[in-house]
Amino acid sequence: MTSHVNTNKAAVLHGPKDLRIETRSLPTTPPAGHVHVTVLATGLCGSDLHYYLHGRNGDFALRHPMALGHESAGIISAVGPECPAQLSVGKRVAIEAGLYCRECERCQEGRYNLCPSMRFASSAKTYPHLDGTLQSTLTWPAWGVHLLPTSVSYEVGALIEPLSVVLQGIRRCALANGERVLVTGAGAVGLLACAAAKGAGASYVVAVDIDEGRLDFAKRNSWADQTYTLAKSAxxxxxxxxxxxxxxxQRVAKEMGEALSLDSSAGAFDVVFECSGVPSCVQLAIFSTRPGGRVVLIGMGSPIQTLPIGAAALREVDILGVFRYANTYPLAMEMLQRGELKGIEKVISHRYTLEEAGEAFETLARGRGRDGRGVTKVFVVAEEGEE
Ligand SMILES: [Zn+2]
Ligand SMILES: [Zn+2]
Structure with missing residues (x-):
């Protein structure tokens, strides 16, 4: 018989705004091929917020209570049988939140993000849902954790998850050294897109948003060379x-080009990372891209949109979709070790403990903390000395 300890705490969603901190039983030894990770840092994502507020995310509704969270890092606290030798107790790891079949054609060709059997932590797309990482101890397959270099903090380790979506986009468009990049939408993902584009060799990065504060933030951290504030469109x-x-x-694209002193007659940017999901921004992205350039859709927006498809097709502007990520964790680790993503932890604006997870979600929902500061990224972190 397996012995159990009752020390695992989880932030479990039962319905809209019904988030409960529950104590669950946990076997002392993980199953074969699995490890226990003491979760020390978790970023909250827009999809988590949708579940928290509405009990659903788009088409996917909660069908039973589910722990939220999927951007996490921590420390290995127990190792089950048949795990690779390098995964020992005390090793620091980032957790990759998607569990794929590893056998289908997509998995075999390295595009496991498209695996039809993918189960993703804290997503209600599959049933039964796979619990998220907002737990004090996560039981996870050994192949789904990545060793963190000592120079990388747990918080940055957790940020590798949203960063991965950006890196997937960078890989999809084969961003080349010296290219000019526009990022539309300067929320957490947009800010990471600016930083990662710079890190990946872009020579010139412009961020646009309707929120001037976010743009100033991007500029202050040298993630964007220039910024442009979009008028809040009617x-x-x-x-x-x-x-x-x-x-x-088209007019907005022209005005932006003029404000930035760019020759925008034919589109000034080699690549646009669209991180807002707002239709007018996707349109702007197409008009701002040079002939032969690429528009990468990173923001999850309305599924049906009207786009100037002629302005794309007749100038060979490729529109590339991004769905999560595959094989990006090793790439992120390399970039972090080379110092190409310095300071990305600054996107974290608010920190709460697991017990305060409800308040963390309320802060994310308000877009502003009790401190009055605007939210860029909310984190749930372990208290000092908890590790
Ligand atoms: Zn997410
Ligand atoms: Zn598969």
Whole structure:
């Protein structure tokens, strides 16, 4: 018989805004091929917030209580049988939150993010849902954890998850040294996109957003060379002719180019990372890309949009989708070790303990902490001395 200890705490969502800190039983020894990770840092993501507020994320509704969180790092506290020798107690690891079958065609060709059998922590897409990482101890397959170099903190280790989505985009568009990059949307992912584009060799990075504070932040940290504040657009006019809408987006692209003193007659950017999901920004992205350039859709926006497809197709502007990531953790570790992503932990604006997870989500929902500071990224971290 397996002996159990009752020390695992988890932030479990039971329904909209019904987040409970529960104590669960945990076997003292992980199953074969698994490790226990004492989770020390977890970033909260937009999808977690959707589940927290609405009990669903798009089409995927909560069908039973589920622990939230999927951006985590921690320390190995127990090792099950049949685990690789390098995974011993005390090793620091980042947790990759998706469990794929490792056998299907997509997995075999290295695109496991597209695995039809993918189970992703804290996603209600599959049933039963796979619990998320907002737990004090996570039981996880050994092949789903990545050793953290000593120079990389737990918080940065956790940030590798959202960073991975960006790195997937960078790989999809084969970003080359010296290219000019536009990032639309300067939330946490947009900021990481700016930093990663710089780290990956972009010579010139421009960030645009409607929030000037976020843009200042990007500039202060040298993640963006220049920024441009977009006017808060009026809500789309019902029944407006698409040509009129596209004309507006084209005008914004032109005005932005002029404000930045760019020759934007044919599109000034080699690559645009679209991180807002807002249709007017996707349109702007296409008009701002040079002939033969690439638009990478990183933001999860409305699934049906009207786009100036001619302005893309007739100038061979490739529109690339990104769904999560595959094989990005080793790449992130290399970039971090080479010092190419210095200071990315500064995107973390607020920190709470696991017990305070509810308040952490409320802060994310408000977009502002009780301290009055605007939210870029909310983290749940272990208290001092907990490790
Ligand atoms: Zn996420
Ligand atoms: Zn598969």
């Amino acid at each position: 809500p789309p006019v019902q029944g407006e002719e698409p040509a009129v809408t596209m004309g507006k987006a």
